[in-house]
Amino acid sequence: MQFTHEHREIQKTLKRFIDEEINPHVDEWEAAEIFPAHEVFKKMGRLGLLGLCKPEEYGGAGLDYSYSLAMAETLGHIHCGGVPMAIGVQTDMCTPALARYGSDELRREFLAPAIAGDMVGCIGVSEPAAGSDVSGIKSVARKDGDDYVITGQKMWITNSLQADWMCMLVNTGEGPVHKNKSLVMVPMRENGKLRPGIEVAQKIRKIGMHSSDTGLIYFDEVRVPQRYRIGAEGQGFIYQMQQFQEERLWCAASTLESLTNCIQWTIAYAQDRKLFGATLADQQWVQFKLAELKTEVEALRALTYRACDLYVNGQDVLELASMAKLKAGRLNREVPDTCLQFWGGMGFTLENKVSRMYRDGRLASIGGGADEVMLGILAKLMGIAKRAP
Numbered sequence: 001m002q003f004t005h006e007h008r009e010i011q012k013t014l015k016r017f018i019d020e021e022i023n024p025h026v027d028e029w030e031a032a033e034i035f036p037a038h039e040v041f042k043k044m045g046r047l048g049l050l051g052l053c054k055p056e057e058y059g060g061a062g063l064d065y066s067y068s069l070a071m072a073e074t075l076g077h078i079h080c081g082g083v084p085m086a087i088g089v090q091t092d093m094c095t096p097a098l099a100r101y102g103s104d105e106l107r108r109e110f111l112a113p114a115i116a117g118d119m120v121g122c123i124g125v126s127e128p129a130a131g132s133d134v135s136g137i138k139s140v141a142r143k144d145g146d147d148y149v150i151t152g153q154k155m156w157i158t159n160s161l162q163a164d165w166m167c168m169l170v171n172t173g174e175g176p177v178h179k180n181k182s183l184v185m186v187p188m189r190e191n192g193k194l195r196p197g198i199e200v201a202q203k204i205r206k207i208g209m210h211s212s213d214t215g216l217i218y219f220d221e222v223r224v225p226q227r228y229r230i231g232a233e234g235q236g237f238i239y240q241m242q243q244f245q246e247e248r249l250w251c252a253a254s255t256l257e258s259l260t261n262c263i264q265w266t267i268a269y270a271q272d273r274k275l276f277g278a279t280l281a282d283q284q285w286v287q288f289k290l291a292e293l294k295t296e297v298e299a300l301r302a303l304t305y306r307a308c309d310l311y312v313n314g315q316d317v318l319e320l321a322s323m324a325k326l327k328a329g330r331l332n333r334e335v336p337d338t339c340l341q342f343w344g345g346m347g348f349t350l351e352n353k354v355s356r357m358y359r360d361g362r363l364a365s366i367g368g369g370a371d372e373v374m375l376g377i378l379a380k381l382m383g384i385a386k387r388a389p
Helices: 005-032 037-046 065-077 082-093 096-101 104-116 236-272 284-312 318-348 353-365 371-381
Strands: 121-124 140-144 147-158 165-171 181-187 198-203 214-225
Touching: 005 037, 005 065, 005 082, 037 082, 037 104, 065 082, 065 236, 065 284, 082 121, 082 147, 082 236, 096 104, 096 236, 104 181, 121 147, 140 165, 147 165, 147 181, 165 236, 181 214, 181 236, 236 284, 236 318, 236 353, 284 318, 318 353, 318 371
Parallel strands: 121 165
Antiparallel strands: 140 147, 147 214, 165 181, 198 214
């Protein structure tokens, strides 16, 4: 995959926006443990950055997925992990199924405002007892006339403390666990306040990703029209698995620039840090280790670009997306950890950019499917593990 002039112009626009509107505020947002999503998303919407791959009739640019990947990579220029993740939820996690399978009415009511930055969305899959095992969710939507009445809980939900709507995976039938689920658009707020029956039970504090708000949300007899269902009833698990492919590619792409920056920051520090009559960068072990890390990042880049290229050309990239997600999670742990060691005591300070990456990057091996889930998928695709019936 090769970035064109158009890809580079989008990246240039986004990088300028990050330098002017995001990075100057990151420390403040990290301390507050939340960032103003509506304000930031509205500014991004005006620049056309929230719907690069979405249909033009709903305000999107109608471009192929390679442009979304180019944007994800550039989000690594942000000096924290929480804000890029929140943006990625809006662009590549809670909207793909809506854009692909939602009715025209649904897309006008929820997708168009999300692309414009007028609404903040979130994706409701994980629950207290069902994280990587999506088939184990317990939230239920029972039919009552023309409505669904939803009861359940959703946990670890990014953007949920500010979200206007949730794309929610719920059980809508009694059949097999892979065929009894639907994705339903659930409006979260009316006139700026949570709708009756929806409760933010807890703001979840995390060891990293501080600027991203994360919630445990309760739903108690929340009524939504059945026409708010995305696509066919009982197809929600399949739709969500398709959304996961884009989420996992996004996760891999979003690490590339931040990992590269981490290495470059460390090189600059090592060249300046004096010890034992030389610099830290003069130590052969430091040189070799940083060279090895950069090689690993470039290998991830090649894998991610290849997966994206095949995806744009209509191929199933479940295997490559799972590999890229797995490798990104592993490198998000290894690179900051190694670099932090080279920074010594400075690396153990809260304000250090490498230490922030160390904290934020740990999530990549958990969220969107843990490393072990990626390995399980790969083992099944390789024919060395049994597939679900």
